[in-house]
Amino acid sequence: GEDVEQSLFLSVREGDSSVINCTYTDSSSTYLYWYKQEPGAGLQLLTYIFSNMDMKQDQRLTVLLNKKDKHLSLRIADTQTGDSAIYFCAPAPNDYKLSFGAGTTVTVRA
Amino acid sequence: DAGVIQSPRHEVTEMGQEVTLRCKPISGHNSLFWYRQTMMRGLELLIYFNNNVPIDDSGMPEDRFSAKMPNASFSTLKIQPSEPRDSAVYFCASSFMAGAYEQYFGPGTRLTVT
Numbered sequence: 001g002e003d004v005e006q007s008l009f010l011s012v013r014e015g016d017s018s019v020i021n022c023t024y025t026d027s028s029s030t031y032l033y034w035y036k037q038e039p040g041a042g043l044q045l046l047t048y049i050f051s052n053m054d055m056k057q058d059q060r061l062t063v064l065l066n067k068k069d070k071h072l073s074l075r076i077a078d079t080q081t082g083d084s085a086i087y088f089c090a091p092a093p094n095d096y097k098l099s100f101g102a103g104t105t106v107t108v109r110a
Numbered sequence: 111d112a113g114v115i116q117s118p119r120h121e122v123t124e125m126g127q128e129v130t131l132r133c134k135p136i137s138g139h140n141s142l143f144w145y146r147q148t149m150m151r152g153l154e155l156l157i158y159f160n161n162n163v164p165i166d167d168s169g170m171p172e173d174r175f176s177a178k179m180p181n182a183s184f185s186t187l188k189i190q191p192s193e194p195r196d197s198a199v200y201f202c203a204s205s206f207m208a209g210a211y212e213q214y215f216g217p218g219t220r221l222t223v224t
Contacts, residue, residue, distance in 0.1 A: 031211065042114070042201055042215030043153075088153070096141065097166070098213065100153040 002026040002099035006089050011107045018076040020104045022089030027070060029091035033098065034063065034074045037086045046074070046087070076106075084108045114216035116202050122222045128190040131219045134183055135204030143213060144177055144187050145201040153201075159185065192223045 003025040012018045024032075030051050035043040049056045049063045049072070056063045062075040072091070076083055086103040093099055115134040123129055135142050144156040157167045162179045170177070174193070179185040189196055199220050203213040 035215075040217075042217045043203075044215070045212055048212075096143075096158055096160075097155055102152045 002029075002091060002093045004089055004091060004099050004101035006087075006101040006104045008102060009105050009107070011109060012079050014079060014081060014108050014110050016079055018074075018079045018083065018106055018108075020074045020076075020087050020089075020106065022072040022074075022101055024070050024072065024089070024091045024099070024101075026091065026093040026099070027067065029093050030095075031092050032063075032065060032072050033090040033092065034061075035088040035090055035100075037088065037103070039085075043088065079106075079108050081108050081110070114202055114204055114214055116200075116216035116219050118219060119217065120220045120222075122224065123192055124224055125193055126191045127223075128188065129192045129196075129221060129223075131187040131200050131202075131221070133185045133187070133202030133216060135185070135202070136206075136214055137183065139204035139206050139214070140182070141205045141207065141213075142179060142185050143203040143205075144185070145203065145215075147199045147201060147218070148197075156187070156200075189221075192221075194223045197221055197223050 006022045033048040034046045036046045037043045047058050060077045064073045088103045089101040090098040117132045142159040147153045156169045157177045158165050159179045177187045199218045201218045203215045205213045
C-alpha cells in the first residue's frame with residue numbers, strides 16, 4: 001500500500017510562513033489532498049492539487065508537488081493562531097481511497 | 111446543509127458490550143466512508159459504500175465489526191463484542207462523487223471500551 005510520511009511537529013511564530021512536507025511512495029495518485037484537523041473535530045479539506053500540476057495557490061495556501069521526488073508540501077503564509085491544528089497529507093492512489101500520513105501538529109506561538 | 115452527522119459523540123462501554131455508531135451523510139452524496147483514528151495507527155479506512163453498496167471492506171479489522179447502509183441517508187458501524195483495543199475516534203465521511211474527491215468528515219464518535 002501507499003506509505004505517506006510527514007514530520008510530526010512544527011512550531012512557527014505568528015506572522016511567519018509555515019511549510020509542511022510530505023513524501024509518498026505511490027506515484028499513481030491523480031489528486032493529492034491536504035486536510036486540517038482542529039482539536040476535537042473532524043477533518044476539513046483545505047486544498048488539493050491535481051497530479052499534472054506543480055503548484056497551486058489558494059489565498060494563504062500554496063501547494064507544491066514534485067512528482068519525480070514524490071514530495072508534496074503545504075505552505076501557509078502569515079500563519080495565524082487559528083492555523084494551529086494537525087495537518088494531514090493524503091494522496092489518493094485509487095479513485096476512492098485516501099492514504100493519510102500521520103499528521104503534522106502545527107503550533108503557532110505569539 | 112448540516113454536514114455529516116454522527117451519533118453519539120462520545121460512547122463509553124464495557125468490554126463485551128455491543129456498540130453501534132451512526133452516521134447521516136450529506137444529502138445528495140452517494141459515497142460514504144467509515145474511518146478509525148488512533149494514536150498508534152493514525153487514520154484507517156474501514157469501509158467504503160457507493161450508492162449504499164459496500165465496495166471495499168478490506169479495512170474492517172475482524173468479524174466483530176460490521177457496517178450497513180440501509181438507505182442513502184443512514185449508515186451504522188457495529189462492534190460486537192467490543193474490546194478495549196477498539197477504543198478510538200470513529201469518523202464517517204461522505205462525498206458527492208464515487209471517488210475520493212472532497213470527502214466531508216463528520217465530527218467523529220470517541221469510543222472508550224473499558
